[in-house]
Amino acid sequence: MGSRSELRDLVRSQLEILLAQKNFEGAKTLLRPVQEVDIAEAIEGLPQAMQVIAFRLLPKAEAIEVYEHLGSDIQQSLIEQFRDQEALEVVENMSPDDRASLFDELPPRLVRRMLSQLSSEERRATSLLLGYQPNTAGRLMTPEFISLKADLSVAQAQERVRQKAREVEISYYLYVTDAAKRLVGTVSFRDLVLAYPDQLIGDIMGRDVVYADTDTDQEAVADLIQRYDLIALPVVDREQNLLGVITVDDALDIVQEEFTEDIYKMGGVQPAGETYFQSGLLAATSQRIPWLVILLLTNAITIFILSRHVNLLSQLISLTFFAPLLIDAGGNVGAQSSTVVIRGLSTDELRYRQPAVVVLRELLSGGLLGLLLGILGLVLVLLVLGQTPLALIVGGSMVAIAATAAAIGAALPFLFKALGFDPALMSAPFITTVVDVVGLLIYLGLAQAVLG
Numbered sequence: 001m002g003s004r005s006e007l008r009d010l011v012r013s014q015l016e017i018l019l020a021q022k023n024f025e026g027a028k029t030l031l032r033p034v035q036e037v038d039i040a041e042a043i044e045g046l047p048q049a050m051q052v053i054a055f056r057l058l059p060k061a062e063a064i065e066v067y068e069h070l071g072s073d074i075q076q077s078l079i080e081q082f083r084d085q086e087a088l089e090v091v092e093n094m095s096p097d098d099r100a101s102l103f104d105e106l107p108p109r110l111v112r113r114m115l116s117q118l119s120s121e122e123r124r125a126t127s128l129l130l131g132y133q134p135n136t137a138g139r140l141m142t143p144e145f146i147s148l149k150a151d152l153s154v155a156q157a158q159e160r161v162r163q164k165a166r167e168v169e170i171s172y173y174l175y176v177t178d179a180a181k182r183l184v185g186t187v188s189f190r191d192l193v194l195a196y197p198d199q200l201i202g203d204i205m206g207r208d209v210v211y212a213d214t215d216t217d218q219e220a221v222a223d224l225i226q227r228y229d230l231i232a233l234p235v236v237d238r239e240q241n242l243l244g245v246i247t248v249d250d251a252l253d254i255v256q257e258e259f260t261e262d263i264y265k266m267g268g269v270q271p272a273g274e275t276y277f278q279s280g281l282l283a284a285t286s287q288r289i290p291w292l293v294i295l296l297l298t299n300a301i302t303i304f305i306l307s308r309h310v311n312l313l314s315q316l317i318s319l320t321f322f323a324p325l326l327i328d329a330g331g332n333v334g335a336q337s338s339t340v341v342i343r344g345l346s347t348d349e350l351r352y353r354q355p356a357v358v359v360l361r362e363l364l365s366g367g368l369l370g371l372l373l374g375i376l377g378l379v380l381v382l383l384v385l386g387q388t389p390l391a392l393i394v395g396g397s398m399v400a401i402a403a404t405a406a407a408i409g410a411a412l413p414f415l416f417k418a419l420g421f422d423p424a425l426m427s428a429p430f431i432t433t434v435v436d437v438v439g440l441l442i443y444l445g446l447a448q449a450v451l452g
Contacts, residue, residue, distance in 0.1 A: 011034055139218075149179075157187070174187045187201060218254045341358065374394070
């Protein structure tokens with residue numbers, strides 16, 4: 001992994017030097033043995049003025065592959081710098097699903113112009129995908145696949161594959177449809193090669209087909225591909241007509257996108273259509289404002305709680321010493337519980353577990369953690385301050401706060417899911433803030449009870 005990264009950095013630095021020297025033949029020679037994905041990363045690391053120059057040095061067939069690996073911001077920057085014919089050649093030769101993804105990022109004016117210049121076949125394929133909702137199987141699929149009829153012989157099917165292979169996005173599977181184009185089976189390339197030439201496709205095809213509907217959410221698509229170990233997933237309409245295919249590389253992109261979105265949410269960042277570091281300064285700031293405002297207002301409750309216990313705190317000022325320690329420990333325990341529960345919900349690990357059982361388990365776990373931390377806190381107070389009542393308050397509060405925090409951290413993601421929200425919205429900052437308020441109530445309430 002490290003050597004591969006070092007190689008990419010070396011290619012990028014050498015490419016930049018050659019372009020600065022206007023040694024274009026040397027740059028072509030440098031890029032010739034390099035993989036397309038590594039060329040894309042090298043181009044992304046170049047100054048913006050050099051990116052389009054480097055791209056134009058690539059052979060046409062390789063340029064399309066490289067372009068599909070570039071980030072959306074670089075794709076948009078390049079397409080706007082191309083001449084009309086040059087841009088059209090790039091877009092025309094992209095796969096329909098990648099073209100639709102690109103058009104999602106481009107200004108509408110530019111999309112309309114490019115659509116009008118595409119061939120009728122490519123325009124129809126692209127318009128079909130753009131007609132589906134974003135982040136659904138219909139938007140992600142490619143309509144380029146090989147279909148067969150059940151009454152074809154294996155020899156005839158092999159000939160059809162040879163004729164169509166260069167025109168479509170080949171996957172490990174071939175799809176069998178009936179006269180109405182309804183999906184009825186699949187045949188793997190392995191089965192097609194091993195079968196006898198005179199056998200019929202209907203005799204060797206698998207009839208138990210896993211598929212997605214056009215409106216299936218992209219996260220569910222990735223789950224299907226992972227669960228059934230598929231290389232590609234067919235997409236059908238309501239009448240079971242085969243419309244397209246989603247390949248495993250698209251599923252990996254979905255997993256990365258969904259994981260990034262969950263991380264943003266768990267960090268208290270409002271997800272946007274583009275990644276955080278590709279957005280401008282104002283956009284990046286605005287993504288973080290909503291949760292920070294909510295957390296600020298929620299934290300203001302702690303001020304009200306403290307103001308209601310002024311007399312108690314003035315009688316024993318050392319109570320204030322341990323408040324940050326206790327609520328921080330509770331926030332950490334709650335964040336840990338919410339993290340494991342959110343991940344379990346995301347991976348379906350908790351699909352068959354009762355929420356009450358999971359919350360109870362975390363409550364007991366938090367209680368045990370609190371007991372350990374409480375004993376340490378009790379001993380710490382006795383050694384440093386020698387105040388037995390304060391030691392009992394700190395130790396007892398730690399047990400109660402840790403157990404409560406763990407239960408809250410486990411319960412809120414389940415609650416949000418039941419309400420139809422993404423459990424990842426129960427982010428660590430939010431859980432920590434809620435536990436801060438509850439922890440302070442527990443700590444001061446126990447102190448009031450012990451000290452009278």
